[in-house]
Amino acid sequence: MSAEGPQVVITGTGVVSAAGLGADAAWKALLESEPKARHDPELDRVTCRVPDFDTAARLGGTWARRTDRYSQLAFVAGDEALKEAGLTPGDWDGPRVGVVMGTAFGGVTTLEQQMIRHLAGEKVSPMTMPMFLANMLPGQLALRWGALGPSFAASSACASGATAIALGAALIQSGSCDIVLAGGSDAPMVPLVAAAFARMGALADRREHPAGASRPFDVARNGFVLSEGAGVVVLERAEHAAARKTRVLARLAGCGMAADAHHVTDPHPEGAGLARSIHAALRQAGASATEVDHVNAHATGTPKGDVIESRLVSGLVGQRASVTSNKAVLGHTMGASGAIEAAMTVRTITERTVPPTANLSRLDPEVDLDVVTGAPRAQHVELALSHSSGFGGQNAVLALAAP
Amino acid sequence: MITINSLRVTVERAITDLLDEPVAITGDSSLDDLGLDSLALVELIDTLAKELGRPLEDDLFNKTMKVDDLVATLMNGAPA
Numbered sequence: 001m002s003a004e005g006p007q008v009v010i011t012g013t014g015v016v017s018a019a020g021l022g023a024d025a026a027w028k029a030l031l032e033s034e035p036k037a038r039h040d041p042e043l044d045r046v047t048c049r050v051p052d053f054d055t056a057a058r059l060g061g062t063w064a065r066r067t068d069r070y071s072q073l074a075f076v077a078g079d080e081a082l083k084e085a086g087l088t089p090g091d092w093d094g095p096r097v098g099v100v101m102g103t104a105f106g107g108v109t110t111l112e113q114q115m116i117r118h119l120a121g122e123k124v125s126p127m128t129m130p131m132f133l134a135n136m137l138p139g140q141l142a143l144r145w146g147a148l149g150p151s152f153a154a155s156s157a158c159a160s161g162a163t164a165i166a167l168g169a170a171l172i173q174s175g176s177c178d179i180v181l182a183g184g185s186d187a188p189m190v191p192l193v194a195a196a197f198a199r200m201g202a203l204a205d206r207r208e209h210p211a212g213a214s215r216p217f218d219v220a221r222n223g224f225v226l227s228e229g230a231g232v233v234v235l236e237r238a239e240h241a242a243a244r245k246t247r248v249l250a251r252l253a254g255c256g257m258a259a260d261a262h263h264v265t266d267p268h269p270e271g272a273g274l275a276r277s278i279h280a281a282l283r284q285a286g287a288s289a290t291e292v293d294h295v296n297a298h299a300t301g302t303p304k305g306d307v308i309e310s311r312l313v314s315g316l317v318g319q320r321a322s323v324t325s326n327k328a329v330l331g332h333t334m335g336a337s338g339a340i341e342a343a344m345t346v347r348t349i350t351e352r353t354v355p356p357t358a359n360l361s362r363l364d365p366e367v368d369l370d371v372v373t374g375a376p377r378a379q380h381v382e383l384a385l386s387h388s389s390g391f392g393g394q395n396a397v398l399a400l401a402a403p
Numbered sequence: 404m405i406t407i408n409s410l411r412v413t414v415e416r417a418i419t420d421l422l423d424e425p426v427a428i429t430g431d432s433s434l435d436d437l438g439l440d441s442l443a444l445v446e447l448i449d450t451l452a453k454e455l456g457r458p459l460e461d462d463l464f465n466k467t468m469k470v471d472d473l474v475a476t477l478m479n480g481a482p483a
Contacts, residue, residue: 062423066442123461126445 005173008252009241009403012085012234013343014077014183017330018048018227021076026330026340027347030355031376035211035329037204037225043194045203046210048227048331050187063144068107068131071140073230073336074185078141081181085234086246094148098177099138100168101153101232102160102184104335104390105193106134112190137185149177155335157390158298159257160184161231162338162398166255168235178240183232183339194226200265204301214332215359216299216325217306217367224300227331231339233346250346253287253383253401256280260393267305267389271312274298274389277397278316285399287383289316294354294384296345299325300332309387310367322379323369324348328358338388338396345386345400352380405455411474417450418470430471434464441466451477 015022018036019029029036040047055064055072063075082089110131114124130136135153142151150171154164161184168182197203204213204223215221241248258276260268267274282289295313299306313323326341333340348354353376360373386398415428421443428437434444444464452459455477464473 060423062421123449125449126442130442 006175007238008169008172008235009238009248010233010250010252010346011236011241011246011248012081012083012087013249013346014080014084014232015229015340015343016050016073016077017229017333017340018050019330020051021053022080023343023347026344027355029329030326030344031353033329033356033358035214035358037210037213037331039207039210043189043191045194045198046207046213046225047189048225049189050228066127066131067140068110069187069228070103070105070107070185071137073187073228074101074137074141074183074232075144077183077185077230078181078232081232081234082145085236086244087179087234089145089147092179094146096149096178097147098149098168098171098180099142099147099151100164100171100180100182101138101141102164102335102339103134103137103153103155103186104157104160105186105188107132107136108188108193109190112192141181145181147181156394156396157392158332158334158337159388159390159394159396160335160338161340162342162386162388162396163257163394165233165235165252165339165342165398166257166396169252169255172235172237178237180235181232182235183230184336185230186334186336187228188226188334189228197226202302212359214301214328216297216301216328216357217310217364217371218360219362219364221301221303221306223302224327224332227333229330229333229336229340231336231343233339233342248403250349251401251403252398254281254284254399256284256397258395260395262393265391267308268393269308271308273393273395274309274387274397275312277395278385281385281397281399285383285401287399290320291383292317292321292385294348294379294381295321295323296341296348296384296386297323297325298387298389300327305389307364307366310369314368319370321370322354322377323371324354325357326355328360338386341388342386342398342400345384348384349381349400349402352378354379354381407474407478410478413454414451414470414474414477417447417454420450421446428470430469432470433467434473435466439466
């Protein structure tokens with residue numbers, strides 16, 4: 001980050017998504033433009049779901065039984081991130097390791113299941129609270145990994161994952177931690193959440209062609225596809241990573257967060273909060289907008305949001321930066337999206353490749369951006385921005401740079 | 404009709420299912436010794452209530468209770 005404090009680097013990434021377990025699976029699906037949206041018979045809508053996996057084998061029987069799905073997805077992503085970083089829990093200086101995880105919904109699956117039991121006059125599970133509360137995920141991860149530093153949750157709706165990463169970086173910059181496991185997770189695949197989003201008119205409605213439902217920047221977009229997933233990155237003080245002689249994937253050069261303070265759900269018409277977040281992230285990175293090579297856009301596929309974001313980005317970087325959205329392939333993973341997209345942006349830097357935006361048949365004429373479509377584009381990216389915005393007018397931007 | 408032996412088997416299976424690692428369960432083992440925390444005690448009560456087909460009070464067991472005592476408690480209230 002800026003010269004004011006310790007530099008923060010990323011040494012590991014982990015992703016669980018509708019493409020499967022692992023960042024490789026998500027990256028491959030993005031490169032191949034292979035949308036994971038399907039008709040969901042349980043919710044009778046188009047959704048993206050993480051493929052089933054043996055939670056007991058992956059996590060151990062007690063953890064599998066005593067955690068909500070949103071925790072389980074993050075456990076898997078976190079283990080992957082630690083492995084890539086070459087870190088073994090317990091071998092580290094525990095009090096110097098923090099955990100910050102973002103979530104929009106917490107254990108909403110557990111909450112809904114137990115609410116049904118309660119309303120039917122049955123006893124609720126004694127695990128209801130530890131499975132449902134939003135702070136439990138970082139608590140569980142700290143317990144699982146022996147991370148004894150600061151541990152807390154960040155919640156800013158669909159900006160939660162990026163917010164958590166920004167706050168994790170701040171813990172390193174302040175000198176509180178050498179390592180922070182940060183990211184986001186959500187598994188909101190329950191009837192109540194789907195019905196609530198549908199009632200707001202937020203969901204893409206293309207039952208006849210589910211794979212084409214999520215269409216960021218396309219003229220025919222009509223909403224987002226509800227999805228689940230988790231993303232975790234290992235943030236590390238640069239000197240700490242250097243001392244371990246571990247590979248640095250990218251630098252987290254800057255972070256910015258700001259509120260629209262405009263409307264409970266609608267973004268500011270000029271993206272004011274997102275704009276301030278971008279400027280704050282660039283300022284911290286010591287960079288200007290002209291240096292931005294690539295933008296991983298929030299772009300969920302809603303009619304209003306995509307245009308507001310595109311006008312803002314166009315005004316800042318014009319056609320100089322490549323732009324992509326991961327949500328046509330992976331759906332909108334809510335509080336996980338910012339973390340998953342940060343991990344994919346790190347991939348763009350390390351692989352020197354920008355994945356295309358799938359389902360982009362006809363670019364909205366109001367979108368004046370260099371949106372990558374069709375095939376992956378080879379590009380050496382020095383500085384990228386990853387955008388996240390949430391209901392509540394909360395925005396978070398991460399500036400990621402080549403090491 | 405439920406027998407004390409079949410009830411013991413049911414109890415031991417329910418305890419085992421709550422633990423990650425297999426442990427030797429004896430009549431003298433306390434629930435605490437077996438590694439059941441306070442939340443697991445309530446989970447055990449829920450499991451046994453389902454297995455026995457009758458409601459059990461949440462405070463029926465405590466962590467210092469031995470397996471023999473637990474089986475006897477259930478046997479005394481077991482349906483005929």
